[in-house]
Amino acid sequence: MDLMSCLECNESIKMVSRTILKESQIMKIHYITGIAAIFVVALHIMMRLVVPFEQSLEYEYIIANYKNIIYVLILESILVLISVHGFNGIRIILLELRQSRAWENMVTVVTISAMIGLIAYGTRTIILANGL
Amino acid sequence: MNNTAIDNKNEQKITLKVYRENRGQDSGSHHDTFEVPYKKWTTVLDALLYVKSYMDPSVAIRYSCRMASCGSCGMKINGVPKLACYTKISELEKSTIECEPLSNFPIIRDLVTDFSRFFNHHKSMQPYIQTNDSTEADTSKGTFSFYQSPEDVDKYLQFSYCINCGLCYSACPTVGTDLNFPGPQALAQQYRYFADTRDESKKRLDIVDDRHGIWRCHFAGSCSKVCPKGVDPALGIQLLRSYMLGISKNDKVPAKKIEVNGNNNNNNGADTE
Numbered sequence: 001m002d003l004m005s006c007l008e009c010n011e012s013i014k015m016v017s018r019t020i021l022k023e024s025q026i027m028k029i030h031y032i033t034g035i036a037a038i039f040v041v042a043l044h045i046m047m048r049l050v051v052p053f054e055q056s057l058e059y060e061y062i063i064a065n066y067k068n069i070i071y072v073l074i075l076e077s078i079l080v081l082i083s084v085h086g087f088n089g090i091r092i093i094l095l096e097l098r099q100s101r102a103w104e105n106m107v108t109v110v111t112i113s114a115m116i117g118l119i120a121y122g123t124r125t126i127i128l129a130n131g132l
Numbered sequence: 133m134n135n136t137a138i139d140n141k142n143e144q145k146i147t148l149k150v151y152r153e154n155r156g157q158d159s160g161s162h163h164d165t166f167e168v169p170y171k172k173w174t175t176v177l178d179a180l181l182y183v184k185s186y187m188d189p190s191v192a193i194r195y196s197c198r199m200a201s202c203g204s205c206g207m208k209i210n211g212v213p214k215l216a217c218y219t220k221i222s223e224l225e226k227s228t229i230e231c232e233p234l235s236n237f238p239i240i241r242d243l244v245t246d247f248s249r250f251f252n253h254h255k256s257m258q259p260y261i262q263t264n265d266s267t268e269a270d271t272s273k274g275t276f277s278f279y280q281s282p283e284d285v286d287k288y289l290q291f292s293y294c295i296n297c298g299l300c301y302s303a304c305p306t307v308g309t310d311l312n313f314p315g316p317q318a319l320a321q322q323y324r325y326f327a328d329t330r331d332e333s334k335k336r337l338d339i340v341d342d343r344h345g346i347w348r349c350h351f352a353g354s355c356s357k358v359c360p361k362g363v364d365p366a367l368g369i370q371l372l373r374s375y376m377l378g379i380s381k382n383d384k385v386p387a388k389k390i391e392v393n394g395n396n397n398n399n400n401g402a403d404t405e
Binding site for chain 1: 343
């Protein structure tokens with residue numbers, strides 16, 4: 001960023017963003033998904049600890065877990081919560097790197113697309129393993 | 133032994149390294165070193181003015197009040213943003229003092245930086261009292277005063293001590309990467325007017341609710357650490373966020389308006405006094 005270019009900026013520098021969600025709404029989602037993910041991941045780890053570690057990695061045990069609807073719901077929750085929280089975090093970091101409307105729009109589209117893609121692929125894996 | 137002799141005996145010298153750069157000339161930047169006499173009450177600004185008076189008049193400094201009221205002489209002293217007039221050489225406890233221009237500001241010359249962007253951010257916060265009452269503008273109906281309790285004033289008082297010196301803006305790591313981020317000074321001022329019971333604007337939170345707005349604060353807290361007036365901009369930012377997240381409820385009751393001649397005009401529908 002060229003700091004010298006600031007010398008010529010006499011107009012207000014604030015860019016007006018027209019977005020579907022306000023930034024405060026996005027950040028509410030960000031905080032809620034982050035806090036919720038902590039609890040769901042903790043639950044996931046606790047469910048893993050009910051059996052010895054080696055047994056928890058066995059193929060049959062994992063497939064059996066995928067057949068357990070409660071475990072499936074937890075896995076899906078983790079997938080959605082972490083994806084939403086994580087990709088929004090990446091969006092925030094990338095927004096700070098450069099400041100232009102084209103960059104911001106590109107970052108938003110790419111991160112949302114990647115988030116949807118990851119959730120779709122993860123959900124497909126859960127469904128296939130579940131045998132639905 | 134007369135007083136002058138005592139003064140000369142107690143006189144110590146400090147090495148002052150001053151950043152030199154002229155934006156108008158592509159000569160690059162360098163540091164000039166000066167040996168400056170000082171006493172226990174000598175400030176960095178005094179030392180720089182000594183250099184300017186007796187050693188090198190071309191050193192560029194911006195200063196005015198010399199008493200930490202105007203906020204003109206902000207610079208990095210040994211790497212930390214400080215007011216030169218408010219920093220005593222004896223308190224730094226270093227044999228060499230390095231004076232550099234504030235970070236996050238374009239350099240005009242030597243220690244003088246351009247505040248255009250900083251002030252534009254400040255202006256974009258609409259830093260003035262806004263009322264919805266048309267009687268305010270009607271001078272034929274007399275002059276009004278606002279009634280505020282000490283509790284009302286306490287909510288924003290510390291933020292009104294801001295002198296726009298730019299030290300917090302210089303220390304902010306987010307401003308370092310995102311120049312569209314308003315910075316701690318502007319955001320703290322937004323809270324200052326948001327918390328003021330005389331202000332009735334409904335759009336204050338929307339102004340900072342932007343991609344590059346209040347949510348980009350990392351809460352490093354360096355703004356509060358460097359403020360020479362004891363303002364806590366990081367606190368203002370977090371308080372504003374708590375209102376935007378709905379954690380804090382905005383139960384602000386607009387201040388009562390009292391006519392200067394003693395009659396009370398309560399625009400809130402409450403009893404007149």
